[in-house]
Amino acid sequence: MVEIPEPPAPLAPAPASTPARAPRSASGPVPTSADVARLAGVSRATVSYVLNDSRTVRISEATRRRVREAAEELGYVPHAAARSLRAGHSRLVLMPAPSVPVGPLYSRFIDELQRALGRLDYTVVQHATVGARGDEAARAWAELRPVAVLVPGSGPGPEGVAVLKRAGARAVVTLGPEAVEGAHALIMDHESVGHRAGAHLHARGRRRVGVVMPQERGLDVFSRPRLEGVRRALRGTGATVTELPLGYDEQSAARLAARWRGLGLDAVFAYNDEYAMLLMRALMDEGVRIPGETAVIGADDLMLGRLLRPRLSTVRLELPSGRGLAALVDRAVRDPGAPPERHAVLGATVVRRESS
Amino acid sequence: MVEIPEPPAPLAPAPASTPARAPRSASGPVPTSADVARLAGVSRATVSYVLNDSRTVRISEATRRRVREAAEELGYVPHAAARSLRAGHSRLVLMPAPSVPVGPLYSRFIDELQRALGRLDYTVVQHATVGARGDEAARAWAELRPVAVLVPGSGPGPEGVAVLKRAGARAVVTLGPEAVEGAHALIMDHESVGHRAGAHLHARGRRRVGVVMPQERGLDVFSRPRLEGVRRALRGTGATVTELPLGYDEQSAARLAARWRGLGLDAVFAYNDEYAMLLMRALMDEGVRIPGETAVIGADDLMLGRLLRPRLSTVRLELPSGRGLAALVDRAVRDPGAPPERHAVLGATVVRRESS
DNA sequence: TTGAAAGCGCTACCAA
DNA sequence: TTGGTAGCGCTTTCAA
Numbered sequence: 067m068v069e070i071p072e073p074p075a076p077l078a079p080a081p082a083s084t085p086a087r088a089p090r091s092a093s094g095p096v097p098t099s100a101d102v103a104r105l106a107g108v109s110r111a112t113v114s115y116v117l118n119d120s121r122t123v124r125i126s127e128a129t130r131r132r133v134r135e136a137a138e139e140l141g142y143v144p145h146a147a148a149r150s151l152r153a154g155h156s157r158l159v160l161m162p163a164p165s166v167p168v169g170p171l172y173s174r175f176i177d178e179l180q181r182a183l184g185r186l187d188y189t190v191v192q193h194a195t196v197g198a199r200g201d202e203a204a205r206a207w208a209e210l211r212p213v214a215v216l217v218p219g220s221g222p223g224p225e226g227v228a229v230l231k232r233a234g235a236r237a238v239v240t241l242g243p244e245a246v247e248g249a250h251a252l253i254m255d256h257e258s259v260g261h262r263a264g265a266h267l268h269a270r271g272r273r274r275v276g277v278v279m280p281q282e283r284g285l286d287v288f289s290r291p292r293l294e295g296v297r298r299a300l301r302g303t304g305a306t307v308t309e310l311p312l313g314y315d316e317q318s319a320a321r322l323a324a325r326w327r328g329l330g331l332d333a334v335f336a337y338n339d340e341y342a343m344l345l346m347r348a349l350m351d352e353g354v355r356i357p358g359e360t361a362v363i364g365a366d367d368l369m370l371g372r373l374l375r376p377r378l379s380t381v382r383l384e385l386p387s388g389r390g391l392a393a394l395v396d397r398a399v400r401d402p403g404a405p406p407e408r409h410a411v412l413g414a415t416v417v418r419r420e421s422s
Numbered sequence: 423m424v425e426i427p428e429p430p431a432p433l434a435p436a437p438a439s440t441p442a443r444a445p446r447s448a449s450g451p452v453p454t455s456a457d458v459a460r461l462a463g464v465s466r467a468t469v470s471y472v473l474n475d476s477r478t479v480r481i482s483e484a485t486r487r488r489v490r491e492a493a494e495e496l497g498y499v500p501h502a503a504a505r506s507l508r509a510g511h512s513r514l515v516l517m518p519a520p521s522v523p524v525g526p527l528y529s530r531f532i533d534e535l536q537r538a539l540g541r542l543d544y545t546v547v548q549h550a551t552v553g554a555r556g557d558e559a560a561r562a563w564a565e566l567r568p569v570a571v572l573v574p575g576s577g578p579g580p581e582g583v584a585v586l587k588r589a590g591a592r593a594v595v596t597l598g599p600e601a602v603e604g605a606h607a608l609i610m611d612h613e614s615v616g617h618r619a620g621a622h623l624h625a626r627g628r629r630r631v632g633v634v635m636p637q638e639r640g641l642d643v644f645s646r647p648r649l650e651g652v653r654r655a656l657r658g659t660g661a662t663v664t665e666l667p668l669g670y671d672e673q674s675a676a677r678l679a680a681r682w683r684g685l686g687l688d689a690v691f692a693y694n695d696e697y698a699m700l701l702m703r704a705l706m707d708e709g710v711r712i713p714g715e716t717a718v719i720g721a722d723d724l725m726l727g728r729l730l731r732p733r734l735s736t737v738r739l740e741l742p743s744g745r746g747l748a749a750l751v752d753r754a755v756r757d758p759g760a761p762p763e764r765h766a767v768l769g770a771t772v773v774r775r776e777s778s
Numbered sequence: 779t780t781g782a783a784a785g786c787g788c789t790a791c792c793a794a
Numbered sequence: 795t796t797g798g799t800a801g802c803g804c805t806t807t808c809a810a
Contacts, residue, residue, distance in 0.1 A: 096567075096590045098787055109797045114789055122790090124795060141588045146565040147503035147512075148787035151802050156503075163536070163548065180519070180550040192519065192548035194536040209502040211452075232497045234452045314725060340726065347729040369670060370696065370726055373703040454803055465781045470805055478806090480779065504803035507786050 097140040106136035113137070117144070150211070155234070159183055159395065160212035162203065163192045164219055166284040169338075169366055171383060178388025179216075186396050188213070201226035208233035214395050216241065217249075220287060224248055237398030239391070243291060245408050250398055252391065254412040256288045260295025262381050263335040263363050264307075266416045272333035272361055273305040278341050281313040289337055292365075296335055310334065312341060316348070323348035332360055333422070339364035339371040339380055346374065346421065361422040376420030384413030453496040462492035469493075473500070506567075511590070515539055515751065516568035518559065519548045520575055522640040525694075525722055527739060534744025535572075542752050544569070557582035564589035570751050572597065573605075576643060580604055593754030595747070599647060601764050606754055608747065610768040612644045616651025618737050619691040619719050620663075622772045628689035628717055629661040634697050637669040645693055648721075652691055666690065668697060672704070679704035688716055689778070695720035695727040695736055702730065702777065717778040732776030740769030 099117075103110045108129060115123050116133040136142075150156035161176075168176075180190045193210070195203040204226030207215055214237040215230055221240045222230070224247035230238050231248065238249040245251035260277070267275055277293050279286075297307050308331060312318055326349060336342035342364030346356060354360055356376055363379040364371055371378035386409070394407065455473075459466045464485060471479050472489040492498075506512035517532075524532075536546040549566070551559040560582030563571055570593040571586055577596045578586070580603035586594050587604065594605040601607035616633070623631055633649050635642075653663050664687060668674055682705060692698035698720030702712060710716055712732055719735040720727060727734035742765070750763065 096588065099789095100787080110787090111789080111791095111797060111799090112795090115796090118789080120790090126795065129795080141585060143561055143564040143585065143589045145507075145567060145787050147507050147567065148802090149789075151501075151503050151507060151786095151804095152788045152790085154802065177550075184550065190550045192550070194533075194540065194546050194548070205499055208499040211501060211503065229497060229499065232452065233499050316725075316728065343726055343729060369672075370699055372672065373699060455805095456803080466804080467782080467806075468780060471780090474805080476806095482779065485779080501803050504786090505805075507788095507802095508804045508806085510786065 096145075097142045099142070099144070101140055102133065102136045102142050105140060106132045108133060156211060156213055157188045158210060158212045159188045159190045159214045159216065160207050160210060161190060161192050161216045162207065162218065162221075163194045166219065166287065171366065171385060175385040175388055179391050180388070182389045182392030183395065186392060188395075201229065204229045208235070211235075213237070214239070214399055216391075216395070218242065221246065221249075236402040237395055239395060239398070241411075243287070245406070248406065250394065250406045251408045252386070252394075252411045253408060254385075255410060256291040256412065257295040257298070258412065259365055259381050259383065259414045260292035260297075260335065261299045262295070262414045262416050263292075263365065264296035264299030266363065266379075266381075266418070267333040267335065267361060267422065268300060268303060268305060270333075270361060270422055273303075274308070274331045274333070275300060275305060276308045276310045276329065276331040276334040278310050278312045278334065278337040278345060280337050280341060281311050281318070285337075292335070292337065312337075312345065314341065314344065316344070319344045319348035320351070323352040323354070326352060326354055326360070334360060334362055336362060336364050338366045339368040339378060340366075342378055342380075342421075343371060343374060346378065357421050363416070363422045367417055372419065374421070379419045379422035380417050382415050382417050384415075386411045452501075453498045455498070455500070457496055458489065458492045458498050461496060462488045464489060512567060512569055513544045514566060514568045515544045515546045515570045515572065516563050516566060517546060517548050517572045518563065518574065518577075519550045522575065522643065527722065527741060531741040531744055535747050536744070538745045538748030539751065542748060544751075557585065560585045564591070567591075569593070570595070570755055572747075572751070574598065577602060577605075592758040593751055595751060595754070597767075599643070601762070604762065606750065606762045607764045608742070608750075608767045609764060610741075611766060612647040612768065613651040613654070614768065615721055615737050615739065615770045616648035616653075616691065617655045618651070618770045618772050619648075619721065620652035620655030622719065622735075622737075622774070623689040623691065623717060623778065624656060624659060624661060626689075626717060626778055629659075630664070630687045630689070631656060631661060632664045632666045632685065632687040632690040634666050634668045634690065634693040634701060636693055636697060637667050637674070641693075648691070648693065668693075668701065670697065670700065672700070675700045675704035676707070679708040679710070682708060682710055682716070690716060690718055692718060692720050694722045695724040695734060696722075698734055698736075698777075699727060699730060702734065713777050719772070719778045723773055728775070730777070735775045735778035736773050738771050738773050740771075742767045 099110050099113045103113045113133055115125055116130050117137060183190050195206055201222050204222040208229050211234050215235050216239050218241045220242050227238050227246055227248040239252060240246050240249050241252045241254060243255055245253060275296060277296050279289050300307055310322060312322055336345050342362055346362050349356060356362055365381040367380045367382040371380055455466050455469045459469045469489055471481055472486050473493060539546050551562055557578050560578040564585050567590050571591050572595050574597045576598050583594050583602055583604040595608060596602050596605050597608045597610060599611055601609060631652060633652050635645050656663055666678060668678055692701050698718055702718050705712060712718055721737040723736045723738040727736055
């Protein structure tokens with residue numbers, strides 16, 4: 067890591083020998099609308115009318131100009147908190163930043179969503195809740211009095227949702243594995259991802275299926291349901307399912323590959339394309355033929371997976387358009403009384419290439 | 423894309439036939455500290471003292487309990503905006519969300535930074551500025567009256583920094599290619615990345631160097647300086663530098679590979695490991711020997727690059743610890759008068775593997 | 779030990 | 795067409 071050096075703490079206050087050079091510390095008080103009013107020689111009300119282009123009131127062009135110039139001269143910027151305090155509501159949409167590292171697909175989705183909400187005139191803010199988990203975090207979010215909250219992952223419980231609503235949130239939307247009482251839900255059920263993979267492998271005649279379980283923290287939110295999906299796909303077929311813990315590094319992969327033949331597996335669902343690429347390389351180094359001896363399938367349809375030889379089969383995931391979610395949020399905000407909507411939004415389709 | 427269906431717009435207001443069933447819309451007014459005071463039979467002042475554990479005032483244990491219970495019962499959550507309005511300052515650190523897709527390295531850095539600032543009791547918030555660019559965006563940020571602003575990428579100009587400071591921001595820190603007047607700067611100079619790569623290739627005896635320029639929008643902030651770095655490394659050596667536009671897809675790579683021999687290059691710096699993997703695959707499919715005919719080097723030291731054969735050489739990047747930046751921010755907030763600090767923070771070292 | 783009240787910056791109602 | 799002013803929810807003197 068590159069270090070940012072900590073400068074020596076001054077033992078005494080810096081000498082005031084060159085006061086002119088010192089940048090004016092807090093650069094004076096922050097200008098308020100009252101300052102603008104004073105400079106323009108009008109009342110604060112008039113300033114508010116002019117700067118907000120109030121349609122309910124007619125202000126002479128001359129006054130408008132004076133106010134605008136005064137605001138410009140002072141570098142006046144309105145105080146959002148004061149404004150929304152007065153208004154009694156805000157257009158703030160709060161989105162706790164996901165604590166797990168997310169892939170490009172999800173990042174793009176979030177990005178699109180933010181853009182769409184921005185067009186609807188909401189202010190979108192990602193809040194990194196530090197230690198707090200679940201309902202405890204909901205309190206911290208509620209302090210910001212958001213008009214809507216979008217919670218990715220395993221969010222707050224019903225209790226947390228209630229806290230948010232009591233704090234004035236008109237819509238709470240969860241993006242996760244299951245619906246939460248009182249909140250709208252975009253259900254991303256990773257179980258279906260595993261199910262597709264399992265069904266595909268079974269259809270290709272495989273009967274002894276391994277499932278990679280990443281050892282990296284935080285991924286089990288996804289890996290558990292995916293495993294469950296494989297199990298469900300294979301239930302009653304006589305096929306077996308074997309969990310394969312795997313760390314995201316070459317040593318771990320090599321160790322797994324070394325005992326591969328002993329495991330007697332004829333297929334593996336490798337959690338995602340990255341783990342699949344890692345494992346596939348290790349298996350090939352071990353002389354395991356793919357897909358002959360062992361079929362491999364990943365997930366996420368990364369570009370890089372297509373570059374492998376054999377080309378990596380994968381489960382392609384699809385998220386809804388950010389636009390759609392933005393519309394849902396807007397609808398919910400306008401009509402908070404409407405019953406919660408539920409949508410299963412995680413599409414999963416197998417893209418068969420050469421590794422399976 | 424999975425569509426979230428838009429429910430048919432109700433042509434008439436929903437019948438009020440089942441008013442009991444309708445979830446109490448806005449669930450009533452949001453409880454305030456006055457409500458808590460009323461319920462506990464004390465004044466608002468006392469409520470504030472109790473809930474903030476004020477040390478300057480002694481409150482009887484019985485009163486404390488009554489207040490706490492009342493707050494609990496009402497589900498009271500303080501109003502952050504009102505609080506900071508009264509206090510005249512906030513602990514809000516604003517960080518505009520980078521508009522470019524960023525890699526895992528940068529994501530981890532941001533994550534670490536947020537955690538560290540959280541420990542210092544700052545509230546970190548990522549703000550997605552919609553359309554606005556540069557100084558224009560600074561105004562939007564200033565409305566939130568953050569105590570500090572961390573701007574990644576090519577942030578605001580000196581004008582924007584001034585706006586933020588006038589709005590009370592005690593620290594503005596840019597994370598980008600160059601320092602901005604009036605702001606602290608963590609300089610991430612990608613020029614050095616290209617320079618390392620160029621110097622390495624030259625040291626390996628290469629003289630006709632291609633540099634991949636991704637065609638994806640937004641990446642030129644990084645790719646231009648990297649190209650410049652290669653140019654500088656090779657200046658005066660008689661070696662040539664050739665720009666190679668490349669889209670992140672197989673067709674684009676295949677097209678480039680098809681005309682490879684005609685280009686007469688003996689080395690290529692492929693922007694990063696992903697583009698390097700893409701290009702390397704295309705070159706190998708074309709029968710180009712690596713590193714014999716053409717040396718390839720990427721950047722970012724992705725795990726996946728190590729899996730290639732030949733293993734991909736790369737420029738490993740290093741960012742400072744989030745802790746360090748958090749400390750810098752805290753220092754700056756405490757002493758806004760201090761002169762701006764500048765630190766070059768992007769470490770770059772060549773990791774030679776087999777492809778160069 | 780507790781309460782009354784001022785005031786942070788802003789907008790919107792009502793008068794002038 | 796413009797100004798006076800109340801009040802959003804909170805904290806913090808100052809008095810009691």
